[in-house]
Amino acid sequence: MKIKIGLFKKDFSWQTVLEQIGCDWDYFDFKNINSENYSLLIINDKLNGDEVSAVKYYLENGGAVINNLSEDYFDSNISFSSQLVRNIFPNEYKTIDVLDFPTKINFANNSLFHFANQKGLICYFPLNLSEIFLNTSTKRKSFYFKKERLSSEIVNETSKGAITFLIKSIIEQLHHKRNLPFAHKWFYPLNSKSIFTFRIDSDKSDKSTILSLYNLLNKNKISANWFLDVSSHQNWFSIFKDFQNQSFGYHCYKHKIANNYNDLLKDFENAKKYFSQNDFEINSASAIYGKWNLDFAKLYEEKNIKYSSEFSFTYDTLPFFPFTENKIFSTLQIPIHPICIGSLRQSGYNQNEMTEYFINHIDKCLKLNLPIMLYHHPLDKNHEVLQNIFDYIKEKAIPNISYDDYFNFWMARMNSKIEFDFNQQNNILKIKSDSDSFFSVSSDENNFHLVNDKDEFNFSNFNFTKKDIYSFPEDYNRIRDFDLRHLIQSFLFYIQTR
Numbered sequence: 060m061k062i063k064i065g066l067f068k069k070d071f072s073w074q075t076v077l078e079q080i081g082c083d084w085d086y087f088d089f090k091n092i093n094s095e096n097y098s099l100l101i102i103n104d105k106l107n108g109d110e111v112s113a114v115k116y117y118l119e120n121g122g123a124v125i126n127n128l129s130e131d132y133f134d135s136n137i138s139f140s141s142q143l144v145r146n147i148f149p150n151e152y153k154t155i156d157v158l159d160f161p162t163k164i165n166f167a168n169n170s171l172f173h174f175a176n177q178k179g180l181i182c183y184f185p186l187n188l189s190e191i192f193l194n195t196s197t198k199r200k201s202f203y204f205k206k207e208r209l210s211s212e213i214v215n216e217t218s219k220g221a222i223t224f225l226i227k228s229i230i231e232q233l234h235h236k237r238n239l240p241f242a243h244k245w246f247y248p249l250n251s252k253s254i255f256t257f258r259i260d261s262d263k264s265d266k267s268t269i270l271s272l273y274n275l276l277n278k279n280k281i282s283a284n285w286f287l288d289v290s291s292h293q294n295w296f297s298i299f300k301d302f303q304n305q306s307f308g309y310h311c312y313k314h315k316i317a318n319n320y321n322d323l324l325k326d327f328e329n330a331k332k333y334f335s336q337n338d339f340e341i342n343s344a345s346a347i348y349g350k351w352n353l354d355f356a357k358l359y360e361e362k363n364i365k366y367s368s369e370f371s372f373t374y375d376t377l378p379f380f381p382f383t384e385n386k387i388f389s390t391l392q393i394p395i396h397p398i399c400i401g402s403l404r405q406s407g408y409n410q411n412e413m414t415e416y417f418i419n420h421i422d423k424c425l426k427l428n429l430p431i432m433l434y435h436h437p438l439d440k441n442h443e444v445l446q447n448i449f450d451y452i453k454e455k456a457i458p459n460i461s462y463d464d465y466f467n468f469w470m471a472r473m474n475s476k477i478e479f480d481f482n483q484q485n486n487i488l489k490i491k492s493d494s495d496s497f498f499s500v501s502s503d504e505n506n507f508h509l510v511n512d513k514d515e516f517n518f519s520n521f522n523f524t525k526k527d528i529y530s531f532p533e534d535y536n537r538i539r540d541f542d543l544r545h546l547i548q549s550f551l552f553y554i555q556t557r
């Protein structure tokens with residue numbers, strides 16, 4: 060049988076999540092659903108009577124379903140209740156981080172999801188994914204550290220990343236509960252547990268500060284992506300040409316929020332002159348203050364920007380293409396961790412505390428297999444802290460790759476074809492793929508293994524790798540406590556950016 064997911068109605072948010080996870084999936088046709096062709100169906104739109112019968116027949120023959128509606132088609136006695144729960148913390152559903160919801164959510168039997176085992180396995184998951192993925196609103200959020208004072212940043216109101224990983228866990232459980240393996244394309248090149256990318260927003264930096272940061276990177280052989288505040292460097296822009304192993308993209312010409320699309324376009328064209336004079340092409344961008352909106356999406360698309368990175372849209376997750384209700388944009392969003400040395404400095408952290416903050420973040424990412432994506436402003440200096448970060452990355456043997464490399468990897472990953480065939484008689488999984496990349500295979504929630512073996516893979520006699528467990532600190536929930544400082548910070552931000 061195939062380890063493959065069938066999605067019912069065309070839906071960019073589900074499509075995005077399945078692509079991020081990297082499973083074999085397609086839109087199913089009721090004529091072709093049987094438990095040999097699909098190991099899981101996602102029902103994300105209302106069914107008619109014949110369709111309900113077809114899904115019931117599929118379930119009776121050993122299938123599994125995610126019912127993503129607030130309606131019970133399968134007589135499981137589920138009651139739905141709409142509740143306003145702004146946050147769900149990681150200990151409750153073993154998520155990778157806090158789940159933040161902007162609107163009411165539908166609970167199935169008072170749970171975010173509920174498994175019903177009755178003539179096939181059904182998971183009731185009535186969360187509206189589009190509401191989360193289309194959300195571009197922002198909110199100041201705190202990020203955990205052991206200190207009383209937490210550092211914060213204005214980021215997206217939702218937690219798109221935690222949702223993706225929650226769905227991955229549900230999909231895995233729906234396979235494992237039936238003694239089936241689950242397999243998906245791995246998130247990183249080769250069999251790395253994670254990757255390290257380093258981004259620099261060059262905000263208002265002078266020449267000597269830029270050169271001193273470059274020297275530190277060069278000494279540590281760190282490949283970084285520089286997003287340039289061009290007007291601050293226009294008199295000596297050509298120095299960037301001599302930087303080895305670094306990439307450059309558009310941050311702004313003037314570091315000022317554009318009022319409308321035309322102002323933004325003008326700013327881009329002004330910046331572009333300096334790029335062109337120095338034979339640089341602009342194929343990447345990061346909006347100032349991480350503030351993504353539809354004007355940026357439009358500009359990026361018109362200017363053939365390959366990827367951009369903005370935490371007001373999403374953060375701490377895997378890449379994906381942003382979309383509206385009827386269109387997917389062509390600029391890949393490469394999410395980043397929103398807290399930088401500057402944020403920690405503003406919160407009064409000393410260098411030891413800064414180092415500890417980033418070491419904790421790196422450890423968390425390694426255990427949860429999240430990408431380690433940090434950024435820095437040259438004027439925030441603190442090179443000792445950067446040196447500690449680079450040393451730790453080396454100690455943990457985490458590959459440092461450029462955004463370009465990760466973009467190329469991600470596109471190849473998205474475009475590669477895969478097929479997972481599982482034989483229940485002899486417990487053998489066959490992986491067919493047209494790429495050299497690795498796959499994660501698992502047979503229960505505690506173990507997994509990364510393989511690039513395109514041949515047979517026997518589950519009965521295989522030594523799996525034990526999954527790392529990340530324990531959230533006991534007082535983790537205080538990241539969503541009310542903090543009066545947020546109001547003051549928001550006021551200062553408003554004055555600063557007016």
Ligand SMILES: [Zn+2]
Nearest residue numbers: 260262347348
């Ligand atoms: Zn900036």
